[in-house]
Amino acid sequence: MSKTKIELKGSPRGTPRASLIGNGDDEDGTKPDFIYGGPFIPVEKPSPFLSTSTPINIQLQGTFKKSFAFHCLKERLPVILTKIIDYCSRKGSAIKSANSATDSEIQNFIHHVTKLKNDLVTNKSYDPLTVDTEEAKKWNNWISSQNNSKYFTNIYLFTECYVYRKIREACELNVHLLGFDPFEEQKHQAFEDTLEMTCIVAEKMADMLPQSDKDKRKQDFITLLKLCLWANRCDLSLTAGNALELKSDANSAMDPFQMIIDWKDKILVDDSAKAADQVVAKAEAIGKAIEGNTTFKFQCSCHRLATLAGMPLKQEPAALSNSGSPVKSPPPEPEAAEELPKVPCPAKMTIPQAVIFDIVCDNAGYELFCDFCLAHFLVSQKIVQKVRFHVKRIPWFVSDVTPKDFNYVIQACRGANFSKTITPEPKPAPADGTEPPEPDPPRQISSNAVRELANAWSSYVDDGTFIVMDDEYWTYPHPYKDMKKYSPLMFRKLQYACAILFKGDLNYRKLMGEMNWPSTQSFDASLQGFNPAPIIAARTVKTELICGLPKGKADLLNKADEKWMQAGNYGVIQFSGKAEPLKVSDRPCEDYGEVCFGTVCPVHSDM
Secondary structure, three states, X not given: OEEEEEEEOOOOOOOOOOEEEOOOOOOOOOOOEEEOOOOEEEEEEOOOOEOOOOOOOOEOEOOEOXXXXXXXXXXXXXXXXXXXXXXXXXXXXXXXXXHOOOHHHHHHHXXXXXXXXXXXXXXXXXXXXXXXXXXXXXXXXXHHOOOOOEOOOOEHHHHHHHHHHHHHHHHHOOHHHOOOOOXXXXXXXXXXXXXXXHHHHHHHHOOOOOOOOHHHHHHHHHXXXXXXXXXXXXXXXXXXXXXXXXXXOOOOOOOHHHHHHHOHHXXXXXXXXXXXXXXXXXXXXXXXXXXXXXXXXXXXXXXXHXXXXXXXXXXXXOOEOOOOOEOOOOOOOOXXXXXXXXXXXXXXXXXXXXXXXXXXXXXXXXXXXXXXXXXXXXXXXXXXXXXXXEOOOOOOOOOEOOHHHHHHHHHHHHOOOOEEEEOOOOOOOOOOOOOOOOOOOOEEEEOHHHHHHHHHHHHHHHHOOEEEEOOHHHHOOOOHHHHHXXXXXXXXXXXXXXXXXXXXXXXXXXXXXXXXXXXXXXXXXXXXOOOOOOEXXXXXXXXXXXXXXXXXXXXXXXXXXXXXXXXXXXXXXXXXXXXXXXXXXXXOOHHHHOOOOOOXXXXXXXX
């Protein structure tokens, strides 16, 4: 109990009783009241803050002052917001020119972010969004429905997502800043800083892409999963916008494949072999189902489904005669059986049109490059036919991938120009006094292989092998266990995948429901029933939330370093093979909201 309120007792009649109330909240989220005019007697007042870490089976929130959530809300997020303000102040002219914005728009943006920072550090209540969009209305409904609507005392996941959504609102309120990404320069610089590692990976890919035997294919699959895992360390929100120190010196190379070997003991849970086996098996099973499904007998039933869902029927506009009166259309000719739709209504499809692998992306730059390499491998080895990349629609958590970042990485790789000569260190002389062995020849690292890969990826994007999807859902503030509630169509889309790779810390937190589970609880149990398709989670540990560890492992790590869950120096690759069966939907397909296409739905290339 903190003694934060002081109350006047027994003051003489007529004594002035003016209140002098502090302007800002103290660190406990309360305001001290100071009253003069008589003897002061402290009265205990409960504080919502506790000097503990996050208890087990409690969602992360800033009320626990020894938790990473409290640290991030108090220190890391304010620094990120300060850097945005500073960047816009220093580069205002360049931002104005690049976006055809006005001085007042730049100043309005800075003012908006400044208020956001002040509200955060003083633990104010959330402000509703003021932009007039359907998505903003959803956010305002979620804000009003929170049991606690203050930054520190609500669930950390909601608060952190809300902060980034408010940054975006600062762009939406200034029309010429709609395309402005305040983190773009940092993301581009981070990519440039990791070009050396990019070149080393690209050269190695030449040995992984040609079709290989079963054993080599499995080993390469595992290696690429681990490459994607450690690439997740390149998270600019973890470092408050500062790039990790990944550069090597002039005579050495930062080799990502050597890192996999050196850091093998830092993967606390390694289901990569299980994932490789079961993804291949699942993909083969889906491929056989697609081949066996030679006749589509389904007709579009959106009208019936829309009626059941309470949606108004969509009517095609009637043709008009010269006089303006409707022209009665002739009855449609009956369709021959062989002329039935080749692609069924998505609401009725229970088998996808292709073998698909999904990647729910995290960071842009080098991490996205490694995601591309895994996707390329899966396609070239004919494990899958398509890879869907789920990215954020708006700038998010500093370095998360947006469609613009997706295209940037491919184009930056196509134009990469990097060259470096590595001189190996001399080998030590033998103990028997003989001549030391000849040193290895110098090694040349270049971006030639990077450009070749990027050209292939550009072709894959053009022909639909790589699909980038930026559904609004990925910037919602909800755990994935609630996906059916907030976006049933997104859940259904994921069910078409042979497996889903969720990258990074934020996705892991959403998979776990932002819950501080016992560290030994199984990955399957921690998903709380979220199983649209087999799930792989690859994440370096940057938040105090984890599951699936052997008994006693967390205690050992805590004794060695109490902050081991914050630096990204440990990782997990966890797998759940469960998958909810794909059934005929009780909802109309998503196209119905725009226009009903009658008996023939359009081809959905992403299913």
